[in-house]
Amino acid sequence: MEINxxxxxxxxxxxHPDDAEILTAGTLFHLKRAGWELGILTMTSGDCGSATHSKxxxxxxxxxxxxxxxxxxxxxxxxxxxQDIEIFANxxxxxxxxxxMRVFGPHVVITHSPVDYMLDHEETVRLVRAATFAIAIxxxxxxxxxxxxxxxxxxxxxxxxxxxxxDPSGDRLWPQFYVDIDETLEQKREMLSQHRSQRDWLxxxxxxxxxxxxxxEWAARYGVECGANYxxxxxxxxxxxxxxxxxxQDALDSFIKTRK
Numbered sequence: 513m514e515i516n517x518x519x520x521x522x523x524x525x526x527x528h529p530d531d532a533e534i535l536t537a538g539t540l541f542h543l544k545r546a547g548w549e550l551g552i553l554t555m556t557s558g559d560c561g562s563a564t565h566s567k568x569x570x571x572x573x574x575x576x577x578x579x580x581x582x583x584x585x586x587x588x589x590x591x592x593x594x595q596d597i598e599i600f601a602n603x604x605x606x607x608x609x610x611x612x613m614r615v616f617g618p619h620v621v622i623t624h625s626p627v628d629y630m631l632d633h634e635e636t637v638r639l640v641r642a643a644t645f646a647i648a649i650x651x652x653x654x655x656x657x658x659x660x661x662x663x664x665x666x667x668x669x670x671x672x673x674x675x676x677x678x679d680p681s682g683d684r685l686w687p688q689f690y691v692d693i694d695e696t697l698e699q700k701r702e703m704l705s706q707h708r709s710q711r712d713w714l715x716x717x718x719x720x721x722x723x724x725x726x727x728x729e730w731a732a733r734y735g736v737e738c739g740a741n742y743x744x745x746x747x748x749x750x751x752x753x754x755x756x757x758x759x760x761q762d763a764l765d766s767f768i769k770t771r772k
Contacts, residue, residue, distance in 0.1 A: 515551075515588055515616060519547055519548060519549045520548045520763070521616065521619050521620075522543055522549075522550055522618060522619065522622065523550075523616050523618035523622070524536050524540065524553070524621075524672075525553040525554075525621055525622070525640045525643075526554060526623060526672075527555050527624065528596065528632065529558045529574045530577075530578075530581075530710055532552045533581060535672040535674075536744060537696075537700040537703045537704065538699075538700040538731070538744050540587070541693075541699045541700065541703075542691065542696055543764070544585060548763070550587040551590070552578070552582050553589075553590045553613070554590075554592070555591075555592045555605075555609075556594045556595055556596050556632075557571045558574035558596065559596050561709065561710060564712070565709075574710075577706050577707045577708065584706060585703055590612045590616070592605070592609055594608075597632060599635045599636055601635050601639045605639055606639060606642045607654040607655055609640065609643040610643045610647055613667075614654070614659070614660035614663060617663055618667045619667055620670065621668070622670045623640040623641075623670075624636055624672060624674065625671050625672065625673055625685060625747075627679045628674045629674060629676075629679075641749075644667055645666065647663045647666065648662055648664065649662060665755075666753060666755065668754065668760065670747065670748050670749065671748075673685060673687050673734075673747075676730060677733070687745025687747055688746060688747040689746060689747075689761060689768055689769065690744065690768070690769040690771070691744045691745075691746065691767050692768075693740075694740055694741045694742055701724050710723060731744065737771055737772060738772060739772050740769055
C-alpha cells in the first residue's frame with residue numbers, strides 16, 4: 513500500500529497480529545474517518561499461535577490475516593520478522609523497528625502498556641520506545657540496504673491499555689483517557705474477525721472462546737467507567753524529549769472521555 517505523505521500518520525506498533533485490533537481498532541476507525549493515514553506494525557507474524565499448524569504454516573496464515581485486517585481498515589501493514597516469545601529489545605531488533613518506522617513516517621505511535629500480562633508485549637514497548645527516540649536521529653544507522661531517511665521529528669507516543677486493564681498482579685491500570693467507540697465497535701469486531709485462526713488457538717491455550725464477544729465485553733467494561741457503551745483506554749508518554757501536546761486527544765476531541 514502506498515503511503516500518503518501529505519496527511520497525519522499514526523502507527524500502531526505491537527507484538528502480534530490481532531493485538532492492534534483488540535486494543536485500538538475502534539479508535540483507528542475514528543481516525544480513518546478524520547482523514548488520517550494509518551499503519552500497523554507487528555514484531556512477529558504470530559508463529560506460535562496454533563495448536564495444530566507448524567510454525568511455518570501458522571506464520572503464513574497469520575501474516576495473510578494481518579494483511580487482510582489492515583486492508584479492511586485501509587491501513588499499511590508491516591512485520592519486523594521477529595519470533596513469538598523471543599522479542600527482545602536489543603540492537604539488531606531496534607535497527608529493524610527503526611527502519612520500518614522510518615519507512616512509514618508516523619507523527620503518532622501507539623504501542624502496548626509498559627506493564628502487561630505478557631513479556632512479548634513489554635519487550636515490544638522497550639523496542640518501540642527506543643525506536644521512536646532514534647527515528648529522528650540522522651546519525652543512527654539501521655544498516656539496511658537502501659535505508660529510509662531519518663524522520664524530521666520524534667513522534668508522539670501513546671500506550672494502549674492491556675487486555676482487561678490489569679497488571680500481572682491483577683491490579684487495575686487506569687487509563688489517562690478513554691475513547692468512546694460506540695460508533696465504530698462493529699467495524700472493530702469485523703476487523704478482528706479477519707484473524708480467524710485465533711479462535712481455535714485462544715480456546716486451546718487461553719481457555720477463551722468467542723473472542724469477538726470477549727473483546728466486546730472488555731470494551732463494555734471500559735464504557736461503564738467513562739459513561740459510554742464501549743470504549744478503549746490510553747496513556748500518553750510524557751517523558752523528556754517526546755511531544756507533550758495532546759495530539760491524539762485533540763484529533764479525537766468529541767470522542768474523548770474521562771473516568772467517571
